[in-house]
Amino acid sequence: MRAACVLAGLLLGLIANGAAASERIVVLAPHLAELVCAVGACDELVGVVAYTDAPPAAARLPQVGSAFAVNVEAVLALRPSLVLAWGSGTPAATVERLRGVGLRLEIVSIGDLDAIGAELAVLGRRLGHADAGRAAAGDYARRLAALRERYRGRSRLRVFYQLESGPVYTINGSSPISAALSLCGGDNVFAALPTISxxxxxxxxxxxxxxxxxxxDDEDARGIDAYWRRLAPARAADPARRVLVDADALTRQSPRVLDGIAQLCAGLDRLRRDAR
Known part of the structure; x- marks a missing residue:
């Protein structure tokens, strides 16, 4: 009788913590692997997509195509119990097809920097790792708040976020990168563009x-240099006005984005110091 009571107590504890049977998870974007691992469920990942490079345990897993071109047969071969799709990236046709073959698919949508922390808590509960999810969310929120406080009140800089060199692309104010620029005291000069890029x-x-x-830092450095030589004597053609960032860190909707933001802020601060 006593053993039965102890077992019942353990089961109730698991339920209260949001625990569930171990999943077999396939993620359809690199940042989703990072989120899953951040809430303590890395061991439940069985498949990822191309360019998943963190953490190392996730980077070694079988790939099921890319974020925008998923191989449905490869997903099925991994026998997942759960597929996590990228709300603003996974094609609607892919979502429809995966659900059509009977797979349980959930969409993860993250709209801004604060939403990353909220999603960590939600994902932790969803995967049966509620405590780890809450802890990850709390740590993320504290780090984000510290960055905001540190760079609050910085003199504003007008910033051009350059993608490629022929042709040259940039991003508008809806991009998460634009939010990172703003946190660091940068104003995106192309925030008003009608499309995100x-x-x-x-x-x-x-x-x-x-x-x-x-x-x-993964752009063609020679191409970037040649582009700005053509635009001399514009102020921005001066290499000293250029800030290099880790694209993976800055663009991933995961806790790693804070590393990218810290690097970006430090780079813009260097320009402020040099301008004195």
């Missing part, structure tokens, strides 16, 4: 006259 001409870039240019 767009090609910008040399003339438009020159007219914007940015104080700083932010470029991902």
């Amino acid at each position: 767009a090609v910008v001409s040399d003339e438009v870039v020159l007219a914007a006259d940015p104080d700083a240019v932010v470029v991902a």
Whole structure:
């Protein structure tokens, strides 16, 4: 009788913590793997997509295509109990097809920096790791608040976030990157573009006259240099006004984004110091 009571107590404790039977999870975007691992469910991952590079345990898992071109047969071969799709990235046709073959699929949508913390808590409960999810959410919220406090009141810089060099693309104010720029005291000079990313001409870039240019460290450095040589003597053509960032860190909707933001803020601070 006593043993039965102890067992019942343990089961109630598990239920209260949101625990469930171990899942077999396939994720359809790199940042989703990072979120799953952040809430303590990395051992339940069985499949990822291309460019999943963190954490190392997730990077070694079988790939089921890319975020925008999922191989449904490869997903089925892994016998997942749960598929996590990217709300703003996984094609609707892919979601429909996976659900059509009977797979349990849930969509993870993250709209802004604060939503990453909220999603950690939700995902922790959903996967039976409520305590780990709450802890991860709390840690993320504290780190984000510390960054906001540290860079609050910085003098504003007009920033051009450059993608590629021929043609040149940039992002508008709806991009999470634009939110990161704002936190660091940067104003996206192309925030008003009608689409989240767009090609910008040399003339438009020159007219914007940015104080700083932010470029991902995986871009073609020679191409970027050649582009700005063509635009000399624009202020932004000065290599000293260029800030390099880790694209994976800055663009992932996971706790790692805070590392990217810290790097971005430090780079913009360097420009402020040099301008004195």
